[in-house]
Amino acid sequence: MSINQRFFQMGGQWNAVHVPEKPNGFGCLIIGDANHFVDEQNSLWLQHIGRNKIVEEILKCGYTIFYSNLNGAHWGSSQSVMQAKQLYHIIMKQEILNNKIHIIAEGMGALTALQLMEELEEQIRSVAFINPCMDLKAQLTQEKDRKFFYKKIKNEIAKAYNVTENEFEKYEGFPELSKFKYNSLPVKIWQTTTNFSFDPNLHCKRYEELRQKNQSPIAVTYHLVEKRYSYGPSICQFFKKYEQKL
Secondary structure, three states: OOOEEEEEEEOOEEEEEEEOOOOOOOEEEEEOOOOOOEOOOOEHHHHOHHHHHHHHHHHHOOOEEEEEOOOOOOOOOHHHHHHHHHHHHHHHHHOOOOOOEEEEEEOOHHHHHHHHHHHOHHHEEEEEEEOOOOOHHHHHHHHOOOHHHHHHHHHHHHHHHOOOHHHHOOOOOOOOHHHOOOOOOOEEEEEEOOOOOOOOOOOHHHHHHHHHHOOOOEEEEEEOHHHOOOOHHHHHHHHHOOOOOO
């Protein structure tokens, strides 16, 4: 597919914008998982065959896609939220788009998306989650049983949140589901049934229960792992449902 794409730096981080051949006037912010990256001429969403397939499907539907490196493994830090908000405002100035965007958040990207849903509520149209991590505190508690992985994740999170090893165990600023407000933004989750990095019982299912309890719109679709990169058209269908009201 012939697309207009460009890469630019903002606040020391690389960002990418992909404009389709036939734009439909709506934008889509992607927030990636732990292995997500953007550099001066490439990104995980272009390099990875499965994710590139999702990007191509969404571009084919006319969506302008944009995303940022967000310091790599950001784990929903306040800095990642600030950078995502800055990117949103820059894209709104540079592109001819409706000011209410869609969001796709994969893995730990959900931690940033949940905060954007509160801070940019009026500028968000709908949110699509893919195998999300939604409660960092619960994830850390679970990881304590796996010492090697816990050390790695602890180092990554301490760096992202700029806390020392001594401060880490007492730090109260990690995102957890009980702290979020549940608004009326439409949400759908695409969750694989096996081979997931983040236990659906801790994240996806608990989030679904909390949204239902608060009468907030939520839909969850479970997939076999082999189908995990085939839901681009399904995401587009979900987006289109919430575009009648501009």
